[in-house]
Amino acid sequence: xxKVTQSSRYLVKRxxxxxxxxxxxxxxxxxxFWYRQDPGLGLRLIYFSYDVKMKEKGDIPEGYSxxxxxxxxxxxxxxxxxxxxxxxxxxxxxxHGTSGNTEAFFGQGTRLTVV
Amino acid sequence: xxxxxxxxxxxxxxxxxxxTLTCNYTNYxxxxxQWYRQDPGRGPVFLxxxxxxxxxxxxxxxxxxxxxxxxxxxxHITASQPADSATYLCALEGNTPLVFGKGTRLSVIA
Numbered sequence: 001x002x003k004v005t006q007s008s009r010y011l012v013k014r015x016x017x018x019x020x021x022x023x024x025x026x027x028x029x030x031x032x033f034w035y036r037q038d039p040g041l042g043l044r045l046i047y048f049s050y051d052v053k054m055k056e057k058g059d060i061p062e063g064y065s066x067x068x069x070x071x072x073x074x075x076x077x078x079x080x081x082x083x084x085x086x087x088x089x090x091x092x093x094x095x096h097g098t099s100g101n102t103e104a105f106f107g108q109g110t111r112l113t114v115v
Numbered sequence: 116x117x118x119x120x121x122x123x124x125x126x127x128x129x130x131x132x133x134x135t136l137t138c139n140y141t142n143y144x145x146x147x148x149q150w151y152r153q154d155p156g157r158g159p160v161f162l163x164x165x166x167x168x169x170x171x172x173x174x175x176x177x178x179x180x181x182x183x184x185x186x187x188x189x190x191h192i193t194a195s196q197p198a199d200s201a202t203y204l205c206a207l208e209g210n211t212p213l214v215f216g217k218g219t220r221l222s223v224i225a
Contacts, residue, residue, distance in 0.1 A: 003157075033212060042217035043159075043204070058212075089149050093211075103149065104206075104213055106158030 003027075006091050006107035013114050019078040021110050023091030030096035032074035033104070034058075034066065036087040039103045043090065049074055050096070088112075116144040121205060121216040128195055129224055136190040136219045138205035145207035148188050149183055153202045153218065162203075163190075195223045 007022035025032065033048040035058075045058030047066040055066050063085060067075045074093075078085055090108040122137045138148070143180045146167050151159035165172045165181045165188070178191040192199050202218040 005181075031212070040217070043215040045212065045214070048212050053196075092158070103161035103164060106160070109156070109158050111156075 003059075004091055004093055004105050004107040006089075006110050008110050009108060011110055011112045013081050013112065015082060015114055017078075017081045017114075019081050019112070019114075021076040021078075021089055021091075021112070023074045023076070023107055024063060024072050025074075025093040025105070026072065026106065027095075028071070029093035029105075030071070031090040031094045033070065033094075034064075035090045035092065036060070036075045037090055037109075038087050046076065059063065083114050086112060086114045117214070119143075119205065119207065119214060119216040121203075121219045123219045124217070125220045125222070127222045127224060128198060132195055133222055134192040134195050134199070134223070136203050136205075136221065138188040138190065138216055138225050140186050140207060143186070143207060144183075147208060148179075149206045149213070150177075150179055150188075151204040151206060151215075153204060159204055159215075192221075195221075197223045197225050199223050 004025045013019050034046040035043045037043050044060050046064050049055045049068045052071050065077045089110045092104040094102045094104045118141045120139045137162050149164045150162045153159040165179045169184050173220045176193045180189045200223050202220045204215050204218045205213045206213045
């Protein structure tokens with residue numbers, strides 16, 4: 001059974017903390033993505049990566065960074081957490097190919113609350 | 116600007132009826148369009164992909180149409196069941212990978 005695993009289902013952090021959200025996939029996929037999902041706003045792309053050591057900004061990268069040192073792992077970093085980063089964070093992966101041509105597999109999500 | 120719109124935020128239908136969900140887009144020329152299902156507190160799960168040169172695609176009780184002239188996709192669930200209750204998302208390729216609509220929350224009432 002193919003899997004995208006996010007390290008935490010629920011996380012509570014304090015304002016100003018550095019936060020790491022980890023995502024691991026076991027499908028040998030080249031492409032990995034981080035989205036956040038908020039009521040009324042839908043899924044919004046934060047960062048994505050088409051290869052190891054490669055990263056590209058999505059639609060809302062401000063306040064975030066990413067790391068992809070190994071093919072199977074894609075980490076999202078909140079440099080200094082703020083309350084407006086309280087959200088559901090979703091990691092996804094897909095095989096190499098033209099974007100949109102292949103299905104994306106999602107993790108179970110991490111609900112992050114910043115207090 | 117580029118937009119994906121799923122016309123209904125919520126849709127309630129009776130069990131056994133056909134549910135029809137709409138996805139419209141502007142300022143895109145997607146080669147592919149995808150539909151996903153999302154249950155509360157979980158990540159989206161892929162359902163169907165349709166290519167621009169395909170008018171219709173079916174999978175069991177699901178049917179998707181893709182009209183590039185109207186810039187619209189319709190998603191149908193026939194003989195709907197309470198277990199089909201979920202949020203359904205359409206997605207297509209834009210300037211960045213897979214851009215999603217906000218979703219339609221479907222409730223199938225027994």
